[in-house]
Amino acid sequence: MLKIENLHASVGDKPILKGLNLEIKAGEVHAIMGPNGAGKSTLSHVLSGKPGYNITEGKVTYKGKDLLEMAPEIRAREGIFLAFQYPVEIPGVSNIYMLKAALNSIRKHNGLDEVDAMDFLTLVKDKIKLLQMDQQFLYRAVNEGFSGGEKKRNEILQAAILEPKMCILDETDSGLDIDALKVVAEGVNSLRSTERSFLMITHYQRLLDYIKPDFVHVLADGQIVKSGGSELALELEEKGYQWVEGQAA
Amino acid sequence: MTSRYIAEYEKTADLLPGQSLAWLKQLKTDAFNYFSAKGFPSLREEEWRYTNVSAIEKTLFVPSLDQSEPIFDQLLVTENTVEGALTVVLINGHFSKQHSSLKGLDKDISVLSMADAVEQKPELLERYLGKAVNSEEHSFVAFNTAWFSDGIFVHIPAKKVVDQPIQLLHIVTKAECLATTRHLLIADDMAEVNIIETFVGIDDSYLTAAVTEVFVEKNANLTLYKVQSEGDKAYHFGGTYVKQARDSRFNHHNFAFGSLLARTDVHTDLGTASECDFNGLYLGNKRQHIDNHTRINHLKPYAISNELYKGVLNQRAKGVFQGMVYVAEDAQKTDSAMNNRNLLLSNDAEADTKPQLEIYADDVKCAHGVTVGQLEEKSIFYLQTRCIDKETARNMLTFAFANEMVDRVKLKSLRKVVLGQVLKCFPQAGVDQSWL
Incomplete structure (x- = not known):
């Protein structure tokens, strides 16, 4: 599904990613953990196409195509979904409006007709129940005045509707209380399938109690320094990041 | 250049409404004298420093005194009529009975042409006309007072709640036409009403000079919408001057979409514990110049004012916003917020914005803010x-x-x-x- 090879990225002159390698196959759930400043968010930004990063070396292949050549919206239409660490507030654009525009862009990209209005509403209402959100959310401006938990739920709701192939969850657990975390995790778990892959970026092990990853990687100083199964997360929690950083050195 | 207008006035003055009322004739004469002496505003005046009106002196716009119904594209009526409203149509500055529909209007409510109001409501007219604004305010008000060829008189009696909105639809159908209307809107104690002013016209050069005086009496609630969608080559000068009695509420929505050069002034005088909301949206394309001036006078204590004007300026368009909040010494506990936000879509678009506060009371809350910017990259991403x-x-x-x-x-x-x-x-x- 996604193959990252020797990826180097910098902001201005400052290198952030320094030769990152990672392969994610269809249906796999990978977690990337790491200390602050390791490059976790940069990785999610580079994969989703955020401007402002220089790719100095390496390549990223997604479904056999060169991902880095694609505009952000093309990546999205091809099935890459980024759940933001800090979802952006967009006053004046309602959730349902954006979702419909998004879904229709994907359909057009795939040579399909626009979604029928009634079918769309049924789909959305179905998914909104899953995330335990009120229908009123649909008609509110995107993320405007939402609490932290509501914003994160809204991100997962969007994923549920757009049905991406590759979900990148950037610190989806940050700022969530335990109840909200459970709801978000349930939403994510319901999206798991043999066709869909996940890349979870997180600082804490807590999220992984609720969304069990197949693989855990530790990112430190722009490289993956250790990989393992889900038990690696527990070990990290116990021993701290210094443990792996020490090993890397 | 003003002299051409002065000469023209001599020819038409006797044909304008109100000649039968001595006080009104005097008011018009005084206004004319003021305009003759002062002329059109110049860039030297602070209130006009961003808006050059010299173009309107180059063409002589003349009032339409032809009483017959002009022939024009009926789409101007049908496309702009607000569904469910009682619509009064003014064509080239004159009330058009043929196009107006006041069916179902409550008999206690007066909606009259200025000519009829002179006949039927001379006392109310005398009590209110020229009381919310006088000719010294600026020369366009003097110009309007001297020249107005018609207008609509609306009176909502005390405690009357009007369910249907009343629309005043202004249409200009002739090139080089001067459409000068003067409206008087009165909501008596505890009355409630929604009034819509719509301005449209042909795709040719013409001049609208409209003044609306509004009186919101005790505990009354008046919402006034202005939708300025004049033709692309038109000049529009509009003034809305409001007097609010205690506990009254006035909401204004000012949409500026059309015309080549548009200037709108909105002023209110707030009574004790009264409230006003000023909402504005101006959209400029091509070389449009859109100027909005607002003034909120907190004259008495406990009044609340909220103002938000937003502008979107594209291509070479220019938007001007000058907003003044004045708080008199007596206006303690004033609560006021004024905001102007501009979105520039091109490098050649321009926004000139100037919020002003003048505060003489010491226990007040006054906030103001201004932004001029572009779309946010993070939202686009x-x-x-x-x-x-x-x-x-x-x-x-x-x-x-x-x-x-x-x-x-x-x-x-x-x-x-x-x-x-x-x-x-x-x-x-x-x-x-x-x-x-």
Whole structure:
């Protein structure tokens, strides 16, 4: 599904990613953990196409195509979904409006007709129940005045509707209380399938109690320094990041 | 140059309404004398430093005194009539009985042409006309007072709540026409009403000089909408001057979409514990110049004012906002917020904005803010990650910026009309109305 090879990225002159390698196959759930400043968010930004990063070396292949050549919206239409660490507030654009525009862009990209209005509403209402959100959310401006938990739920709701192939969850657990975390995790778990892959970026092990990853990687100083199964997360929690950083050195 | 207008006035003055009332004749004469002495405003005046009106002196715009119904594209009426409203149509500055429909109007409510009001309501006219603004305010007010050829007199008696909105639809159908109307809107104690002023016209050069005086009496509630969608080559000068008695409420929605050069002044004098909301949206394309001046006078204690004006300026358009909040010594506990936000879509667009506070009381809350900026990159990127291409994202965000003001329109049928106008100004937005 996604193959990252020797990826180097910098902001201005400052290198952030320094030769990152990672392969994610269809249906796999990978977690990337790491200390602050390791490059976790940069990785999610580079994969989703955020401007402002220089790719100095390496390549990223997604479904056999060169991902880095694609505009952000093309990546999205091809099935890459980024759940933001800090979802952006967009006053004046309602959730349902954006979702419909998004879904229709994907359909057009795939040579399909626009979604029928009634079918769309049924789909959305179905998914909104899953995330335990009120229908009123649909008609509110995107993320405007939402609490932290509501914003994160809204991100997962969007994923549920757009049905991406590759979900990148950037610190989806940050700022969530335990109840909200459970709801978000349930939403994510319901999206798991043999066709869909996940890349979870997180600082804490807590999220992984609720969304069990197949693989855990530790990112430190722009490289993956250790990989393992889900038990690696527990070990990290116990021993701290210094443990792996020490090993890397 | 003013002398051409002065000469023209000599020819037409006797044909203007109100000659039978000595006080009104005097008011008009005084106004004319003031205008003759002063002329049109110049850039030297602080209130006019960003808006050059010399172009209107180059053409002599003349009032239409022809009483017969002109022939024109009826779409101007049908497209701009607000569904469900009682619509009064003014063509080239004159009330048109043929196009107006006041069917179902409550018999206690007066909606009269100025000519009829002179006959039927001379006492009310004398009590109110020229009391919310006088000719010294600026020369366009003097110009309007001297020249007004007609206008609409609306009186809502005490405690009357008018369910149907009243629309004053101004249409100009002739090139080089001078359409000068003077409206008087009175909501008596505890009355409630929604009034809509719509300005449209042909795609040719003409001049609208409209003044509306509004009186919101004790505990009354008046909402006034102005939708300025004049033709692309038109000049529009409009003034709305309001007097609010204690506990009254005045909401104003000022939409400026059309014309080559437009200037609107909105002033209110707030009584004790009264409240006003000023909402504005101006959309400029090509070389349009849109100027809005507002003045909120907190004259008595406990009044509340809220103001938000938003502008979207594209191509070489220029937007001007000058907002003054004045708080008199007596106006303790004033609560006021004024904001002006401008979105520039091109490097050649310009926004000149000047919020002003003048405060003489010591226990007040007055906030003000101004922004001039471009679309936010992070919002564009967010939408891109949601499959929406950059161009559409930009259009969507632009539309959303403007739509905040459209959303504030409570009358559904009017909101539809305004939305149509917004989409007309930014057709590239490609926004599907049915989604909203």
